[in-house]
Each structure stands twice: as structure tokens, then as C-alpha cells.
Amino acid sequence: MKKDIVVKKVLEGKRLNKEEALSLFEIPIEELGFLAREVRFRLNPDRVVTYVVDRNINYTNVCISGCKFCAYYKPPNSKEGYVLSFEELGKKIEETISLGGYQILLQGGLHPDLPFSFYEDMLRFIKTTFPQVHVHGFSPPEIVFFSKKFGLSITEVLERLIKAGLDSIPGGGAEILSDRVRKFLSPNKATAEEWLNVMEIAHKLGLKTTATMMFGHIETQEEIIEHLLKIRDLQDKTRGFTAFIPWTFQPKNTGLSHLIKAGAAYYLKVLAISRIVLDNVKNLQVSWVTQGPHIAQIALEFGGNDFGSTMIEENVVAAAGVSHRMSEEEIRHHILSAGYIPKRRKMDYTLIE
Incomplete structure (x- = not known):
């Protein structure tokens, strides 16, 4: 395919098809x-360039999924497994609020022994104790797991969680939306179709969500494009995705530690391609957590317009040996020094200041 034709289409604001995107x-x-x-x-x-002050809270690390790319989970009956008490959860949220936090990202493993009432009670506890906090919680694999474990439809699961206090859903667990990849990486987790179905139903119920992509492992370039097109197609139907967040797989301490870690240049390339293909998703988040602050600054010249979260707490990527940390002041400094104006935001990208 002639490069100049594709470039011309992009500059004219025309949508690329699969072959052109590839x-x-x-x-x-x-x-x-x-x-x-x-x-x-x-x-x-x-x-x-926007950012959010929040905290990732993993309410449990016990998980039966056994994903090859995860260095954080513990199997059932592990001495290192935990479930946060509501008191522990409350202390983490109190600290988040004291640091100017507006929301929490609440995620856990697929725990085989917790009743559905635990999740509802957890949300009610958060909302009654901290009504000002936005709960961005439970990725699609968790929702699918709840549905199968408790014999409820996806709609029923979501309606009950919304009633208990769920405000929006993170886009985790997407990895690559190709069942070839998923069968190898995470055979016990939601399929690509199931992930997309959860998001479609969530959008129809009025929840806003994000979408993600973890790349740089066994996927092909074509599978990356297929992932982007699936997100784009669903966004055409629902307009429910507020942002897209791609990041590179971190192999250290995982079952795929033999893989060579994707470099910054490849990250920037895929980020740029994501920005070009996803013409209907307004916001693209850079990943300073995996790339560090300086590559994240460069990523603002490759299509990114959001610096993500302060991540007062982050466990999953850290377990894979990557532990970049930044305060709100540091995030604002890096945005300013890259030539942009930092603004705090909410999950739906309305500005706080």
C-alpha cells in the first residue's frame, strides 16, 4: 500500500480500514x-494534558485465573494471600482523600470463596463512609467471573453493583482482544467477546469505562490492529469509552520472564498508531508507570493527551519489577516542562480546576 495515500487520509481526518491501519x-x-x-x-x-489523583486498591490478591503475565496474584490457600478488611480499605481511602484524591481504582483477583454480598457490602461501605469518592472498579474479567460463579446475567451483576455504589469500570483485562493470544496468556479469564460484551452492557446501563491494551508479548501487529478496531467498533455503537490506555508488558517475575521487554521506541510507535486508528476515542493516556516520566513526556508528542494517575498505590506493575513513582507535583512539573498545561480531571474527563 502506498504510504502517501494513508498519510493523506489521516491528515484529511478520514478513517483507516484494517489494511491501511496495519x-x-x-x-x-x-x-x-x-x-x-x-x-x-x-x-x-x-x-x-490532564491527570487524575487516585489510588489503585487491590482488595484481594487471591486469584484462580493463573495469567502467565501476572507477578502479583497468589493462588487460593497461599500464606501470602489476603483480603482487605473494610477497616484497612477505609484507611487507604482516607489517605487518598488527604492527598487530594478524587477516586479509587478498585480491583482484585478472581477469588473463589468470596460471596457476591462481599462486593456489594464493600461498595456500600465506601459510599456511605466516603460519599465524595468516585469508585472506578471491577474490570470485565471480574464481572464475567461474578456472572458465572453466582449464576447471574452480566446485566444483573452490573445493576446490583451500580445500586451498591459502582460509578465506572476500568478497562483492565483486555490485554489483546484476540482469543489466540488469550488462550495462551490467560486461558481461565474472559474471552475477547466476553470482555466486549461487559463493556457494551455497562455503556447501555449508563456507566462510562476506559479501554486498555497490554502489548509487547506474543501478539502480532495484525492482532494489535484487530484489538484497536474492536474498540473503535464498540465505541461507534455506544460512545461509552472515555479513554484508551496502552502499555507494554513487563516480563520480570512472570511466567513469561524469558521474553525480551518491548522498548520505548516500540511503545511510542504503538501509542501513535492507537491515536491514529481510534478516531472516536477522545483521550489517549500515556504510561509513565511502565515507561518512566521522560518517555511519557515524549509520548505527549506521539498522540497522548492524558498523564494518567498519580497512583498513590500501585501493586501489579510493581510486582513485575517496575516501580516508577510520582507525586501530583511531579506530574504537573513533567507536563509543564514538556510544554503543556496540567489540569486535574475526573474519570469522565471533566476538569476539576
């Missing part, structure tokens, strides 16, 4: 950055 991998990285930046400013004309 050909983006052949374009030099500096040109991809230019194209992605053009799309970024078409969707977000101001030089504003």
Missing part, C-alpha cells in the same frame, strides 16, 4: 508521531 507499522516513527499529534490536536485542540 500499514502504519511501516511508516517511520517520526512521521507516525507527526500524524498522531495532528489527530490529537484535532480531537483536543488545547495544549491541556
